[in-house]
Amino acid sequence: MTYTVAVRTLCEFTAKRGDLDLRFTPSPTAQEGIEGHAAVRAGRGPGYRSEISLTGQFTELRIRGRADGYDPDLNQLEEIKTFRGDLDAMPANHRALHWAQAKIYAHLLCQDLGLDEIKVALVYYDVIQHKETSMVQECSAAMLEDYFQRQCRLFIDWARQEVAHRASRDQKLEALPFPHASFRRGQRPLSESVYKAARQNRCLMVQAPTGIGKTVGTLFPLLKAAPGVGLDKVFFLTAKTSGRQLALDALAALDPIPSDGSLRILELTAREKTCEYPGQACHGEACPLAQGFYDRLPAARQAAVAAGTLHRSMLRDIALQHQVCPYWLGQDLTRWSDVIVGDYNYFFDGSALLYSLATNNQWTVGVLVDEAHNLLERARKMYSCELNEYDLKSLRRTAPPALKKTLTSLARCWRDTWRDQTASYQAYDQVPIKFQGALLRTGSAITEYLAAHPQDTNSALQRFQFDILHFSRLAEVFGGHSLFDITLRGDDKASDAASSVVCLRNVVPAPFLTPRFAASRATTLFSATLNPWTFYRETLGLPDNTAWVDVESPFEASQLHVRIVPQISTRYQHRARSLSPIADLMARQYRDLPGNYLSYFSSFEYLQQVLDEFVQRYPQIPVWKQARNMSETAKCEFLERFKLGGAGIGFAVLGGAFAEGIDLPGQQLIGAFVSTLGLAQTNPVNEGLRGRMAAAFGHDKGYDYTYLYPGIQKVVQAAGRVIRSHSDQGVVYLIDDRYAQARVRRLLPAWWHVQSE
Structure with a gap:
């Protein structure tokens, strides 16, 4: 059986070494990344090829990916990386990962075009300075093939283990019995609907009353359908912690599948709830669990997948046994788990981990959305952001001297946004361009400062940086689905105490969620209250062919x-x-x-x-x-x-x-x-x-x-x-x-x- 792996996943598995280090973050926005790649391509000749799909084979291992670009005039393969901040501050193991990806793509291209040699280039594009820096190595095809095979050999044993696990998992899921003596009233039609939706490759909305066992009534049929429709993963998404526990309890009832490791179950928990050293930065100089993280990760990963079920406490125990960060171990294990239980945001948020992994790795996934009536308000919050001018005023008093000028400039621009506003609240048709520019400049300045001063743990500065970058990302895609409004605080606009709250307020999350539903083979949204279903289908952006089932109540x-x-x-x-x-x-x-x-x-x-x-x-x-x-x-x-x-x-x-x-x-x-x-x-x-x-x-x-x-x-x-x-x-x-x-x-x-x- 062939095992397919993405180039990025292969390289992250084989080429990452040393410390976990998040100092060279945050990365550019998605729009900045797209524009950065386009800017690099625009400077190339007319024969330049971009987004080149490539595949290769090593024994039973199939490697696939998409190279950023190839310049036939220079015979140069290019791996383009956008960044913000000081390029010299990029950790060495980040650079090593980029080179690994570039060399794998270069080998696949040499194989595809029959080349004897090729130039391999890392092209770093600064999204703020609009400047590119290239690093070039001349490589023979033989050297690249040797490198490719060495990386594959590092992965092949794991791949064979994964193939065996998948075969065992699917065999047991096909024979999986219902975990109780009989179905409750209403539970069978619920389960049949979920099973059929997975077989038919469509979304499903189910209104099912409390008391029929919706959690097991949705998990069981989707897992039962998994082998036949080729599901790689099942995501069970909840709005509350109590929903996660219900899912874990239902999965535990599928004995002996979880207990013998045939079904790997992972509970994802928020970073702030799993951090062992609150207040410490995520890098080896500050946190002992980040130091040498990637060197100890393989042993921790192997122990974790052998455990089968990884709820929060078990994941923590394994992580601490191997002296790695529990949160980041959990993030790694999303690639190797069968059922992942977590909050809505892991799939529906703008920077959602599970959605990103599913699309980048071309996983076939089934998604279950528990208490789905909550998704509308939760999604609105995911795609909304507000900035309080009072926070900026407070920050200016404590900010380092290097940022004073930038923050003062932002303050002036901010006040200009509401100078002529007479009402205490007012909505506008667009976000002022000058204000957007000031936010981007401030975000870049803070990023550069933090990269140069990793010992600075000013939480207010870091929180403000996160907020303005989130606001900037939403401003890039502002449209009829959202409102931009300003609320004034203080009676006297001329006083120094006067301030404002600016908000990008999402109203209709459908444009953001539609790609999420498209990335799933079958998404089932279930709740006791989804009436009228057209309201939820339209506001959430579900496909027109979404099925609707109103399950009969078990109560009289x-x-x-x-x-x-x-x-x-x-x-x-x-x-x-x-x-x-x-x-x-x-x-x-x-x-x-x-x-x-x-x-x-x-x-x-x-x-x-x-x-x-x-x-x-x-x-x-x-x-x-x-x-x-x-x-x-x-x-x-x-x-x-x-x-x-x-x-x-x-x-x-x-x-x-x-x-x-x-x-x-x-x-x-x-x-x-x-x-x-x-x-x-x-x-x-x-x-x-x-x-x-x-x-x-x-x-x-x-x-x-x-x-x-x-x-x-x-x-x-x-x-x-x-x-x-x-x-x-x-x-x-x-x-x-x-x-x-x-x-x-x-x-x-x-x-x-x-x-x-």
Whole structure:
């Protein structure tokens, strides 16, 4: 069996040595990289060839890649690298990796064209100075072939191990039994839909109610389909840590596949949660786990793949046994794992690791998106960025002298962006060109400074650098999918205290996410609340042929009594009149059936108003409330109040920590009151979103896409906390006259039997 490997992957495996060193970062933006390559090619002759697809063979090893360029007049193969900063500061092992790639490409080209010799050039292009530096070696074809074979020999044993692993994995997955005695109601059609989507090479959206076992009901069929459709990897993506654990538990139930190492499972965790030396820079002079990292990586990698399942703690144990960084070991293992469990951002973010690896290595992947109703807001945040002028003012007071002039220039340009603005908030059609230029110059200056002064650990400076580079990347692709707005702070614009917040605010992530869906053979998005599905398909950028399945609920309508209270309005202007009626309603229900209840409100302010009224009128009924910015300990204490045998009403905010993702089965929660329609506040920002939605999808959809659909989704999620199993019984009160409207009722789950009070 032939094993195919990309040139870059081969070289990273065989040619990386020495320390892990991130000082020569961040790299240029994607757009700067494209423009840098184009600038180099523009200076070449008319016969210059670029983006040359090449392949080669060594025993059962197939190597493929795409060379940047070849100048036939000079007989010169060129590997082009864009950079920013001081080229002399580039670590030696980075340069060695670049030479390895260039020589492999040169060998493949000599083989392709029948050349006896060739010039091999590393061309470094400075994206700020717009200047290129070339380093050239003259190589014979025989020397390059010898180099190529030596690199392949270093990799061939690993490749043979990977071929054997893949064969064993696929054989066991084909025979994989369902991990439970039987499917739950609704679980079989869910699994069949996921399996068919993988076979048909299409995306799938599934609305499946809580309680049917969505995690195992999606993982099992996709893994079962993997051998037949040639899946290299399965990515299980979640919005929350709790979702990752559910996935790991479901995978552990596929005994004995994970336990015998036939299925390699990797949990990816954020860098800040895995760093063993917080505050230390990622290079050998500062961190002992970065020193000699690539020298110790092979042994750590081998131990890790032998372990099979690598959740966070196990990955850490192996990393520390071999004295390598746990985070960067995990990053390396993404290439050698079968199932990867991690956050949405690993595939959908602008610099997503898994997406980049999948496209560069031409992997065939299947993607599962858990609690997919969260993806819209999460993706908006991924492709949004704000900069606070106050941060710049603070930084100017502490910045090193070498950066004072650049930061002062940025400050002047920044103030010019809002000098003529009269309103406290205003959206604009474009990002000022001068402001973009000032940000790029500042980012470059900070990069050069940090490269020259690696001992400087000014976290504020590093954070500001990251923010302005992220802003610059988004500014390059600004369009109708986003808003550029400025919010003024301070009443007196002429005072030194006045400042602004500039924001690139994504509204429709579809243009960014569409390539992600295209990179997957089959993406399944599943949630208990994906209604209406066209709203999510359009805003997320799913293909037109995306399949839709609404799985029948396993629960009976008799289990949940849903009551609309149309005589109470929770609109802002009516809230004062709503306080007493809501308090009376909750007290009456509690007296009729004492137990644990959750009461949801649109804001902390409204929550407190009703709570004050309730406590005054019914002091004998126990209550507890969600507070702003609760610690994890406080959140646990809030949930502890719902223990069996307890009784009372917890007050919470709709869309917050206690409105989804919590499990309170049986008598732990017997009812919920939802005193809101969940609509976002009407303000200039949301009205700007509404305008963008209307322009993108039609005038009649602007309001629904901005306010109604996201609001009702939060309501249904909150109500879903009540019925968690087949034996649960409960009640949900939907308090607002608008719940009686037909257009709202259509958005509620079909299995609910809704009555009016």
